[in-house]
Amino acid sequence: DAGITQSPRHKVTETGTPVTLRCHQTENHRYMYWYRQDPGHGLRLIHYSYGVKDTDKGEVSDGYSVSRSKTEDFLLTLESATSSQTSVYFCAISEFRGDTEAFFGQGTRLTVV
């Protein structure tokens, strides 16, 4: 398995609170991605990074921000969590850009109450 660790694995938080999810990789891959998975929607891209401090928006970026200060860490922040952000969040990495194999982490289940 690719060396990807997501933390926390489970989190329950209240509406309006900030939340940060962490993705840590040991593969030294350049590209990192955050997806969310919801029933009936498959996986949807939130944000991605193509290098340290280089990030861009995906399909469903509203309400989320990201940061990448080191190659190995990619953080996803919900500035003010809402119930619509209850989801399973997956981090993925790839050595080259998006048209190459991506490896996924185990996911973080986030519940906003």
Added chain:
Amino acid sequence: GENVEQHPSTLSVQEGDSAVIKCTYSDSASNYFPWYKQELGKGPQLIIDIRSNVGEKKDQRIAVTLNKTAKHFSLHITETQPEDSAVYFCAGSQGGGADGLTFGKGTHLIIQP
């Protein structure tokens, strides 16, 4: 942007029979089409992929076919086994320089003993 449609949403087959899952895509600039298998509580795992310059690819019991003209690609699993039961996702790369993958909504494959 890219749009990927996947059918069927649920597929039940007898053990030993074949299973076929179909996807269509919208962006003619997409050039990479992976298939992922997701088991309960885990992240998606790549099982096979195909590029737009190839029409078919096989790996043991799994094969993928691509029709660029019709913009559709299919996953074929032969001699299905109980361990093939999972959710399968097709995906397409983002064309036009954007990064990340666009996923179909998934197919729940059930192998009946």
